[in-house]
Amino acid sequence: MADIYTSKKDEEIISRVLKKGLDIESSGNKWKILRIALAKSLQIDTEPDDSLDKVSGEGKKEYNLQQVTGKGKDNDLKTQDWDTACRAMLSIYHTQDLFSDEVSYRKFLQRHIRRGLREIDISWKSESDFHAWLTHEFFSNLQSVPAVVTEYQDQLVAACSEIGIHAEMRTEATGPRLTRYKMYLPDINELDRLKRGGLEKLANLLGVQQQGIVQEETNEPKTIYLDIPRPRDSWTHTSGKELRQWVETFLPDTYKLPTWIGTDVVGQPYFFDLSDAPHLFVAGTTGSGKSICLHAIIISLLQRMTKTPQKIQFALIDPKEVEFSVYDSLSNLFMNKVFGDNDAEIIKLLRTLTDEMNRRNDWFKNIGATNIDEAIRKGKDIPRIVVVIEELADLFMRSKDIQDGIIRLAQKARSSGIHLVLATQRPDSQIFSGLLRSNIPSRIALSVQKYTESKIILDDVGAEKLLGHGDMLIKLSSESAPKRVHGVFVHRDDSIQAVKHFMNSQKK
Numbered sequence: 001m002a003d004i005y006t007s008k009k010d011e012e013i014i015s016r017v018l019k020k021g022l023d024i025e026s027s028g029n030k031w032k033i034l035r036i037a038l039a040k041s042l043q044i045d046t047e048p049d050d051s052l053d054k055v056s057g058e059g060k061k062e063y064n065l066q067q068v069t070g071k072g073k074d075n076d077l078k079t080q081d082w083d084t085a086c087r088a089m090l091s092i093y094h095t096q097d098l099f100s101d102e103v104s105y106r107k108f109l110q111r112h113i114r115r116g117l118r119e120i121d122i123s124w125k126s127e128s129d130f131h132a133w134l135t136h137e138f139f140s141n142l143q144s145v146p147a148v149v150t151e152y153q154d155q156l157v158a159a160c161s162e163i164g165i166h167a168e169m170r171t172e173a174t175g176p177r178l179t180r181y182k183m184y185l186p187d188i189n190e191l192d193r194l195k196r197g198g199l200e201k202l203a204n205l206l207g208v209q210q211q212g213i214v215q216e217e218t219n220e221p222k223t224i225y226l227d228i229p230r231p232r233d234s235w236t237h238t239s240g241k242e243l244r245q246w247v248e249t250f251l252p253d254t255y256k257l258p259t260w261i262g263t264d265v266v267g268q269p270y271f272f273d274l275s276d277a278p279h280l281f282v283a284g285t286t287g288s289g290k291s292i293c294l295h296a297i298i299i300s301l302l303q304r305m306t307k308t309p310q311k312i313q314f315a316l317i318d319p320k321e322v323e324f325s326v327y328d329s330l331s332n333l334f335m336n337k338v339f340g341d342n343d344a345e346i347i348k349l350l351r352t353l354t355d356e357m358n359r360r361n362d363w364f365k366n367i368g369a370t371n372i373d374e375a376i377r378k379g380k381d382i383p384r385i386v387v388v389i390e391e392l393a394d395l396f397m398r399s400k401d402i403q404d405g406i407i408r409l410a411q412k413a414r415s416s417g418i419h420l421v422l423a424t425q426r427p428d429s430q431i432f433s434g435l436l437r438s439n440i441p442s443r444i445a446l447s448v449q450k451y452t453e454s455k456i457i458l459d460d461v462g463a464e465k466l467l468g469h470g471d472m473l474i475k476l477s478s479e480s481a482p483k484r485v486h487g488v489f490v491h492r493d494d495s496i497q498a499v500k501h502f503m504n505s506q507k508k
């Protein structure tokens with residue numbers, strides 16, 4: 001009996017890393033990759049899912065503990081027996097004594113290794129240097145944060161004075177990615193100089209990265225915040241597990257569609273009611289964190305439904321069919337499936353949603369209600385429907401019917417409790433056109449290349465200065481100023497857990 005199994009796909013990942021990453025031909029070194037995968041998975045604080053237990057079909061491979069943890073090996077440093085260490089780590093991770101439970105130990109080991117392989121596959125691209133990737137993933141967090149705080153404060157004051165701004169340091173707060181300095185300017189007229197080119201000069205003088213420094217208002221006179229990005233090695237992330245805990249802890253009962261996105265710049269949880277939005281536009285370049293942001297929205301709503309009886313349905317459209325497949329077993333999917341790249345089906349979905357919208361509006365009229373809230377108060381039990389579209393530009397390019405259908409919903413669906421969340425990597429005026437703009441006042445901008453793109457998304461500049469990796473500006477209505485938020489870093493297992501948790505709660 002082998003101890004651990006891998007699938008054909010897992011084996012492909014292993015051999016890609018061996019050949020392209022480590023330049024090793026011999027398969028005798030596979031254990032190295034398995035151990036890296038184990039370490040990678042242990043970085044995620046959501047437990048790996050039990051769907052990783054089953055390995056069937058062709059190309060399946062098996063390993064024994066000796067190969068994976070070195071169990072029973074001699075004292076040669078490279079191959080020695082790390083089994084006790086692995087067992088101890090997993091026991092702590094799973095809060096379970098795995099020294100006395102052999103079956104669970106092997107099971108967990110397999111889950112972690114297979115999840116780790118999947119994570120490597122997602123985050124390491126063959127063309128980039130594998131050793132650099134390894135260093136970044138495993139060692140960068142260990143480097144220390146620039147510690148000599150007061151020295152930096154002095155430097156900042158000195159740099160201000162160098163560009164002709166007299167500033168006094170007040171307080172400092174360390175956020176997840178930025179340090180926020182509160183500064184007092186005796187001559188507030190000097191703020192103009194700071195705004196017109198001064199921030200870039202400061203960034204240069206302090207040697208911070210190109211995106212540089214952002215200035216924010218405070219509510220005290222003559223006082224400003226300067227938000228200065230720290231090196232990426234010192235960032236902290238909010239995990240999907242924390243997101244789920246927030247939903248338990250901070251859930252405001254009055255929110256109809258509570259949506260957790262991340263933290264503000266000083267690390268406070270940031271959430272809003274999507275039903276107030278009432279539609280949301282999410283845009284940013286490829287790799288800026290849009291999909292992860294959509295998952296965070298879906299997970300918060302799923303988690304909410306496990307706590308309160310309120311009904312929410314999802315209509316999910318994922319033209320590339322990569323992101324939303326984790327949700328296809330949900331029992332609350334509108335038309336019972338996740339929609340992929342089939343145009344005819346998407347058109348049918350949009351028609352059905354429009355029919356539903358019209359039907360609801362007729363009902364409301366009959367009972368003397370003007371919107372879903374009034375209808376619910378009058379005793380109608382109707383679910384809100386959240387429509388999430390993963391790549392709007394793709395759909396718009398493909399079919400005029402689809403485009404018209406989405407615009408029609410954006411114009412009229414809000415009062416009937418149908419809310420759109422539209423994501424795109426192409427923030428241009430063709431995609432986010434007049435009709436959509438005027439009907440979707442709530443926007444999330446992730447990082448973009450150019451300030452003109454930021455203007456299209458937010459009617460405001462700023463997104464071109466974001467740091468990527470789920471750093472975003474959120475504007476919830478046309479009047480409010482954009483708010484900086486660092487997104488929750490959710491993984492696939494967070495979606496899997498949220499689905500499971502939701503499905504179990506529905507059985508009760």
Ligand SMILES: Nc1ncnc2c1ncn2[C@@H]1O[C@H](COP(=O)(O)OP(=O)(O)O)[C@@H](O)[C@H]1O
Nearest residue numbers: 285286287288289290291292469470487488489
């Ligand atoms: N909130 C976040 N925190 C940390 N890293 C993130 C976050 N969001 C995204 N990333 C990083 O950026 C990568 C791309 O994210 P993704 O959501 O797939 O981008 P997009 O959908 O915009 O192309 C992720 O694999 C992850 O490494």
Ligand SMILES: [Mg+2]
Nearest residue numbers: 287290291292
């Ligand atoms: Mg994406």
